[in-house]
Amino acid sequence: MAEQEKEAALPSKENFSEWYNDLLLKGEIMDVRYPVKGLYVWFPFGFNIRRNVYDIMRKLLDKDHQETMFPLLIPENEFMKEAEHIKGFEDEVYWVTHGGTSPLDVKLALRPTSETAIYPMYKLWIRSHADMPLKLYQIVNTFRYETKHTRPLIRLREITSFKEAHTVHATWDDAASQVDEAIRIYTDFYRQLAVPVLASTRPEWDKFPGADYTIATDALMPDGKTLQVGTAHHLGDNFAKTFDITYEDEEGEQVYAFQTCYGVSERSIAALISIHGDDKGLVLPPAVAPVQVVIIPIIFKKPEGVLEACEELKEKLEAAGVRVKMDASDSRPGAKYYKWEMRGVPVRLELGPRDLKNNAAMLARRDTGEKEQVSLDNITDDVLSLLDNIHESLYDKAMASVNERIFECPDLDTVKEKLSQGIAKIFWCGNKECGLKIEEDIGAGILGIPTEQTEGCSGKCPVCGSDADTQVYVARTY
Ligand SMILES: Nc1ncnc2c1ncn2[C@@H]1O[C@H](COS(=O)(=O)NC(=O)[C@@H](N)CS)[C@@H](O)[C@H]1O
Numbered sequence: 001m002a003e004q005e006k007e008a009a010l011p012s013k014e015n016f017s018e019w020y021n022d023l024l025l026k027g028e029i030m031d032v033r034y035p036v037k038g039l040y041v042w043f044p045f046g047f048n049i050r051r052n053v054y055d056i057m058r059k060l061l062d063k064d065h066q067e068t069m070f071p072l073l074i075p076e077n078e079f080m081k082e083a084e085h086i087k088g089f090e091d092e093v094y095w096v097t098h099g100g101t102s103p104l105d106v107k108l109a110l111r112p113t114s115e116t117a118i119y120p121m122y123k124l125w126i127r128s129h130a131d132m133p134l135k136l137y138q139i140v141n142t143f144r145y146e147t148k149h150t151r152p153l154i155r156l157r158e159i160t161s162f163k164e165a166h167t168v169h170a171t172w173d174d175a176a177s178q179v180d181e182a183i184r185i186y187t188d189f190y191r192q193l194a195v196p197v198l199a200s201t202r203p204e205w206d207k208f209p210g211a212d213y214t215i216a217t218d219a220l221m222p223d224g225k226t227l228q229v230g231t232a233h234h235l236g237d238n239f240a241k242t243f244d245i246t247y248e249d250e251e252g253e254q255v256y257a258f259q260t261c262y263g264v265s266e267r268s269i270a271a272l273i274s275i276h277g278d279d280k281g282l283v284l285p286p287a288v289a290p291v292q293v294v295i296i297p298i299i300f301k302k303p304e305g306v307l308e309a310c311e312e313l314k315e316k317l318e319a320a321g322v323r324v325k326m327d328a329s330d331s332r333p334g335a336k337y338y339k340w341e342m343r344g345v346p347v348r349l350e351l352g353p354r355d356l357k358n359n360a361a362m363l364a365r366r367d368t369g370e371k372e373q374v375s376l377d378n379i380t381d382d383v384l385s386l387l388d389n390i391h392e393s394l395y396d397k398a399m400a401s402v403n404e405r406i407f408e409c410p411d412l413d414t415v416k417e418k419l420s421q422g423i424a425k426i427f428w429c430g431n432k433e434c435g436l437k438i439e440e441d442i443g444a445g446i447l448g449i450p451t452e453q454t455e456g457c458s459g460k461c462p463v464c465g466s467d468a469d470t471q472v473y474v475a476r477t478y
């Protein structure tokens with residue numbers, strides 16, 4: 001990347017869309033110049049963030065899931081088996097029709113998601129109780145011919161980081177518990193990215209095609225819109241019936257199994273970049289930062305042992321597991337501060353001759369901008385506890401920002417007024433006509449019924465006026 005391309009400052013984050021697009025380049029996340037709409041290229045720095053993010057997801061899943069990989073191409077006859085699923089995806093699926101110059105006798109779908117690739121194999125693998133619960137996941141690319149506005153990391157036609165889990169259970173209740181467990185895993189995953197998420201059950205007209213119900217986790221973005229950053233679906237025995245996935249029960253009867261599937265994508269990275277970033281660039285939670293500490297030697301005329309001291313400090317921090325970089329390039333210090341702030345490095349240590357004499361360094365925190373002189377005596381422990389502290393303060397700040405942008409609304413007019421700032425909460429009687437009427441009236445979607453309902457409160461449905469004890473989230477969405 002030519003340096004001069006990046007020197008210009010970012011637009012203000014107030015202008016979120018411009019800021020976001022410019023930061024993808026200046027923060028070396030994704031290059032949007034690939035010549036196919038909806039397909040983008042990871043810069044190595046962005047890919048490094050992706051690797052750290054998905055390492056966190058793998059650690060959570062590997063406790064009781066197994067990772068595997070299924071084929072990308074799905075034969076038309078399998079893909080077309082589940083009616084609801086097809087209806088939901090037929091406008092989005094890409095087809096491969098030729099091998100070389102010869103037309104294929106069966107055209108092949110590029111997986112938009114992998115139910116119809118996996119479940120014919122589950123039919124072969126599930127024979128008895130002993131084979132369940134089966135909990136597999138894969139992290140692959142999937143393809144959806146999105147017709148809405150495509151955006152890097154947010155709405156891609158090639159989803160490059162699609163983590164999809166697919167589980168099989170003996171009973172409907174077991175599958176329901178797994179859906180709840182999936183939401184717990186996602187909430188924990190996002191907690192480790194310092195991203196607050198709201199879990200809610202989608203209205204039945206907005207559930208995953210072929211599912212009994214869908215619970216989603218949404219992040220509130222700086223522009224007041226919500227981003228669906230993970231979903232978990234109870235598939236009932238709908239797909240088991242379609243793909244004949246049965247097991248022999250105690251009475252020797254063949255019984256259809258019950259299934260769930262749950263997925264996240266690179267939207268997880270879109271959320272952490274958008275929520276924590278500022279006008280100087282990325283602000284990365286230490287857990288996912290490719291570089292957690294950057295050491296800047298401050299050298300005047302004579303080196304006076306500064307470089308050696310920086311090298312020693314770097315080795316000390318690395319020995320403690322900190323991801324450290326020393327920037328001994330010949331750019332001037334200011335240009336270095338600009339570069340590493342843009343890349344969201346949580347901690348900068350400046351070390352010059354005077355610091356050396358005092359056995360100290362100047363420490364700058366990326367998230368708050370605070371600078372303070374620190375002794376090098378306990379620098380390793382100080383840095384490690386500071387990194388944890390930075391994570392917690394990023395989360396607390398993001399949580400506070402979400403809480404001040406959720407508005408309890410008594411009527412639809414208030415909902416319309418608040419939607420430009422964030423999420424509205426309103427009572428709803430629960431029946432579909434009223435729900436669709438609410439959506440039509442406010443020009444935004446019912447996000448869902450929060451999984452945690454505030455106890456004991458009740459109100460009136462704004463459409464039919466009947467008593468309602470359920471509040472729903474309403475928001476503008478990506
Ligand atoms: N075009 C897209 N670009 C980026 N992320 C997407 C896109 N479409 C969906 N996602 C993300 O992928 C998650 C899972 O997608 S989904 O359609 O809701 N669910 C499934 O495909 C199920 N098979 C569970 S894996 C969504 O919650 C959303 O965060």
Ligand SMILES: [Zn+2]
Pocket residue numbers: 428429430431434461462463464465466
């Ligand atoms: Zn009503």
